[in-house]
Each structure stands twice: as C-alpha cells, then as structure tokens.
C-alpha cells in the first residue's frame with residue numbers, strides 16, 4: 001500500500017469518479033490506490049467506498065484550500081465539475097480553476113480533466129443557427145468545460161483532457177427515457193436527425209480514465225471516449241428489444257426541443273444540434289476502438305441495456 005501511487009478522485013460518490021474508484025480497487029496489483037473525495041465523509045456512499053478499500057477525504061470544489069489538501073501527496077487526480085448542480089458556467093469555470101491550482105500546488109504528475117468541446121471554436125456567437133445563451137455561450141455546460149482546459153495548461157499541470165460522451169444512463173436518471181404518446185406508443189425523443197450520437201455507460205468514463213492514468217505519455221494529449229456511436233433509430237430499437245416493447249424514434253426539431261421548458265432545455269437542445277451539425281468531427285474525436293484499449297471491459301449499448309434496461313422508467 002505504502003508505495004502505491006495515490007489517485008485523488010473528485011466526484012467519487014458519483015458516476016464518473018465512482019467508476020474510476022471501482023476500477024482502481026478492482027486491480028490491486030495495478031500499483032494505484034484510491035483516494036475518494038466527497039463533501040460528506042459520513043454519507044452512506046462514502047462509508048461504502050471506505051469499506052471497499054478507498055481512503056475517503058473531505059473537500060468541496062468550491063473551496064480551494066480543501067481541494068489543495070485533498071490532492072496533497074497524490075500522484076494523479078481525476079478532476080470533474082458538476083454543472084447540473086448549479087447551471088452556472090462561471091461557477092464551473094471557478095471550480096475548474098480551483099482544481100487546476102490544487103493539482104499544481106500538490107505537484108500532481110498526471111491529472112485527468114473531464115472536459116467537453118468549447119463549441120464556440122466551431123460556432124461563433126454570431127452564428128444564428130442556434131441562440132446564444134447567457135450572453136456568451138452556445139452550449140454553456142460544454143463551453144465552460146472546454147474553456148477551462150487552459151487553466152490546466154497554463155498551470156503547467158501534466159494533464160490529459162478527457163472528452164466524455166452522452167451517458168446512456170440519462171435514459172434512467174436524466175428524464176430522457178421513452179415516453180408514451182396519446183396513442184399509447186412509446187417514443188424516444190432526441191433531436192439528432194439521422195446522425196450518430198456517441199454514447200457511453202457512465203461507469204465506463206472512470207474506467208477509461210483509469211486506463212489513461214496508466215499511460216504517463218498521455219499527458220498533454222486530448223483523449224475522446226465512447227462506448228458506441230448510434231442513431232436515434234438504433235437506440236430506440238435496441239431499447240425496445242431489451243424491454244420487449246416497441247419503441248419508436250422521434251427526431252424532434254432543435255427549436256421544439258429547446259422550447260420544452262425543463263431547466264437547461266435550451267442548453268441541451270443546442271448541445272444536440274452541435275453534435276448533429278458537426279457530427280463527423282464530434283464522432284471522429286471519440287474512437288470506440290481507442291476507448292476499448294483504455295478499458296477492455298468497455299460496454300456496448302446492448303451490454304449496457306442487458307444490465308440496466310429494467311431501470312429505465314417507461315412513462
């Protein structure tokens with residue numbers, strides 16, 4: 001244990017960080033130990049991580065000093081921020097800055113920053129195909145993460161930028177599952193036209209990050225990950241097969257999706273349009289084959305469905 005390299009994992013009780021913690025703990029000969037970061041070391045999830053063999057420490061990404069202490073002595077750090085807890089790109093930028101500063105101060109040798117494209121590199125604000133949001137963003141929860149990449153570079157922290165993908169778990173936890181229409185038919189509504197959406201089991205993001213942390217030469221590189229690239233028709237058909245019901249796909253227009261009215265609908269509508277309009281670039285940045293090299297147990301959509309379809313709410 002003493003000579004193992006410590007990986008400090010932000011979001012350890014959540015989807016991405018949790019996958020990384022489990023990957024480290026399941027590989028005792030791998031040379032790494034898991035330091036789980038949580039705001040509440042006494043929660044049931046924190047206790048379960050401790051019982052599973054992780055060191056559990058307290059920190060809040062809104063509190064610079066707590067993160068600095070939590071990264072102290074770590075070889076590696078998994079850095080993720082929590083946009084949907086507050087819907088503020090400015091707060092996400094501040095959190096990312098705090099993580100980069102802490103990684104620098106702790107002299108972390110390999111950070112993994114869970115990031116996404118700053119869509120404004122492809123879509124200047126004056127491009128009217130989609131609305132500008134909050135005055136200076138196209139896809140706020142993407143743009144802030146992509147903009148924050150430079151905090152890690154500027155701080156001189158050896159960092160791998162990990163471009164993540166749409167979680168299939170959104171069908172369970174984010175209200176994106178199939179809905180019953182007035183005719184009683186189930187429909188999966190996603191504004192992706194006939195383009196492919198790179199998706200992944202959320203658990204596999206952390207597991208791919210573990211693969212990244214084993215390869216020091218990936219610092220300074222951007223690595224995109226996905227479990228599979230699928231059209232809406234393919235996702236609906238696969239889900240229907242797994243659930244034993246017929247599920248149709250409705251490629252809802254972007255403007256209609258943006259007007260759905262749930263919090264963040266405009267941000268997510270713009271996100272899907274970005275993935276649709278820049279589909280070749282977006283899919284090209286997320287190689288399934290490379291992801292599987294990092295994480296040989298990478299799940300396909302059907303494998304994810306076999307484990308999780310029973311948890312998809314069918315309303």
Ligand SMILES: NC(=O)c1ccc[n+]([C@@H]2O[C@H](COP(=O)([O-])OP(=O)(O)OC[C@H]3O[C@@H](n4cnc5c(N)ncnc54)[C@H](OP(=O)(O)O)[C@@H]3O)[C@@H](O)[C@H]2O)c1
Pocket residue numbers: 010011012013014015016017037038039040043045059060061062080081082083084085141164165166167168170174
């Ligand atoms: N949904 C998608 O398809 C998707 C795809 C790509 C990227 N993302 C991005 O993923 C990010 C969220 O990651 P996730 O899904 O792994 O999160 P998650 O499952 O919601 O977990 C977040 C965990 O982080 C901890 N946390 C929350 N606020 C914190 C804070 N201020 N300081 C320290 N810890 C905090 C919480 O643990 P404690 O309560 O134990 O502290 C929580 O368990 C978002 O920024 C989102 O944009 C989402």
